[in-house]
Amino acid sequence: MATVTSRKKSVAVNPLKQSQPLGAALAFLGLKGMMPLFHGSQGCTAFAKVMLVRHFREAIPMSTTAMTEVSTILGGEDNVEQAILTLVEKAKPEIIGLCTTGLTETRGDDMDGILRSIRKRHPELYDLPIVYVSTPDFKGALQDGFAAAVESMVRELPQPGETRFDQVTILVSSAFTPGDVQEIKEMVTAFGLTPIVVPDLSASLDGHLEDSFSATTGGGTTKAELREIGSSVLTFALGESMRGAAEILNQRFGTPYEVLQQLTGLDAVDDFLHGLSLLSKRSVPEKYCRQRRQLQDAMLDTHFFFGRKRVSLALEPDLLWSTTAFLQSMGAEIQAAVTTTKSPLLEKLPVETVVIGDLEDFEELAPGSDLLITNSNGAKVSRKLGIPLYRQGMPIFDRLGNGQFTKVGYRGTMQLLFDIGNLFLEEEESTVKH
Known part of the structure; x- marks a missing residue:
């Protein structure tokens, strides 16, 4: 058992952690047709956008409610409303991911109430999912914001349906790269199973050229796939931070879940493939048997x-x-x-x-x-x-x-x-x- 200590310093020197809104935005970028919307000042959004652009070297869609000193004091409802209407008109997103920031969390905006009143005034927004997540950047870190965004997605978007015994939901934490997600999808489909990955960064931030320009994310988990999650036979939660989202799906639809802390290393991959084999009633494909022998040799070397x-x-x-x-x-x-x-x-x-x-x-x-x-x-x-x-x-x-x-x-x-x-x-x- 490890002893967990937290340093009591007045200031962070050479900070390690990234903010919750950045984590939430990263999760939202794994949904197709998504536009992450930061409810805060322009600087909050610019910082997160620059961080993601530098890391992935891709164009990152992101928007802001552009709060000013005056709107911060008087309330941000008008800014949220105008930002959503402008996005609908100009970017035409399929989903909007609304994240709060330290500015609006400190002020205490009633975001649920704001969204209800906006929808009441604009019935044309009825079919547009707006996934709201509370992400104060004065506490928590990137992993917390990412997990909170995934929990909001699975709480609001999936709908009940008849169980499909060949469909599995895979909740992927912030520890996994787009390349990781692609490898995981290939492993699952090799057993004849259909994976719905949330969020699917492998289709949006893997680095590929689009046929045409889009103001929103060009790939990722689709709105239709998100609706169908309630029909999955099993949820794989990859990373401890995905346990909360898996429990939400279990409570809503009765979907059993397994939490896997890692998919790196001989034992971890063995366990995952064994689970897929039992679920699909298929033997492990030969290519993975050969890859396993290659890994054993690499470990010896x-x-x-x-x-x-x-x-x-x-x-x-x-x-x-x-x-x-x-x-x-x-x-x-x-x-x-x-x-x-x-x-x-x-x-x-x-x-x-x-x-x-x-x-x-x-x-x-x-x-x-x-x-x-x-x-x-x-x-x-x-x-x-x-x-x-x-x-x-x-x-x-x-x-x-x-x-x-x-x-x-x-x-x-x-x-x-x-x-x-x-x-x-x-x-x-x-x-x-x-």
């Missing part, structure tokens, strides 16, 4: 470089858990674990202490490590301490291909093994040479 290596990590809780479990399965030791927000997983981590803090705390704890794992903001810490950095999480703005990167399944685990193993190998060779 790389374990010399991982054994007894000390690694320090600064990641969101779900990603921290899966990366830690993977490293320890390869014989590495965790020297320091820093994270952004509370999670039931933290106390279960097989380390002595987990710190909810920033990259300054990470810098104090990491000396003596063989490897650092965090986002691109950890590059300064890496240079200062002279320790190699493996980039994980968000934002990663000094590497290409973040939309395509995958660490799940047998192939993704192999890629992770080789990427990190090569860093260890390079460091050993430079040390011997020196």
Whole structure:
């Protein structure tokens, strides 16, 4: 059992965490025809947009209610109404994802009441889903906002229907990249099952050229698919932060669920494929049997470089858990674990202490490590301490291909093994040479 501590500092130095509205916007971007709408000042939206553009190197649709000093004092209902009507006229979204920010949460706008009165005045909005999520950016982190957005989606959009025994719902946490989601979908469809992934970032932020320009997201989970979630035979919740959304579906439709903390590593992938095999009553396809043998060989090739290596990590809780479990399965030791927000997983981590803090705390704890794992903001810490950095999480703005990167399944685990193993190998060779 780990001891979870939170640093009592007046200010965050070299912040690690990203805001809840950014997390919610990322989740909304996995829905087709979506326009995330921030209820706050223009700066709140611009910051999140820049972060996502730098990470994915894609055009990111995002809008704002553009609150000013006056509207903040008098109330933001007119701004919300005007923003929604303008979006309907200009962007023609299929769904609007409405996130609050620290500004409007502090003021205490009654968002449910505002939306009810807007719909009453504008019956033409009847068929337009507006998914509202409360995301104050003065508390929580990206993972919390992402999870809250998914919970709002499954609370409002799915409808009851007859159970389809070949359809499964897959709730994917913020720890999984668009490339991860694509690999997961391929694994599920290989068993003859139809996955409905929420949110499906693999269809919107995987990095692809569209045939025509769209002001909203060009791909993702469709409105029709969201409606059909109530008919799924099972929900896979990938990441502890998706447990709440899975429980909502269980309460609404009686859909049983399984929470899988990771899909990286031999045992985790074995368990997932075994579950799909039992559900579909099909044997595991031969290509995965071969990939499994390739992964076993890769583990044999790389374990010399991982054994007894000390690694320090600064990641969101779900990603921290899966990366830690993977490293320890390869014989590495965790020297320091820093994270952004509370999670039931933290106390279960097989380390002595987990710190909810920033990259300054990470810098104090990491000396003596063989490897650092965090986002691109950890590059300064890496240079200062002279320790190699493996980039994980968000934002990663000094590497290409973040939309395509995958660490799940047998192939993704192999890629992770080789990427990190090569860093260890390079460091050993430079040390011997020196």
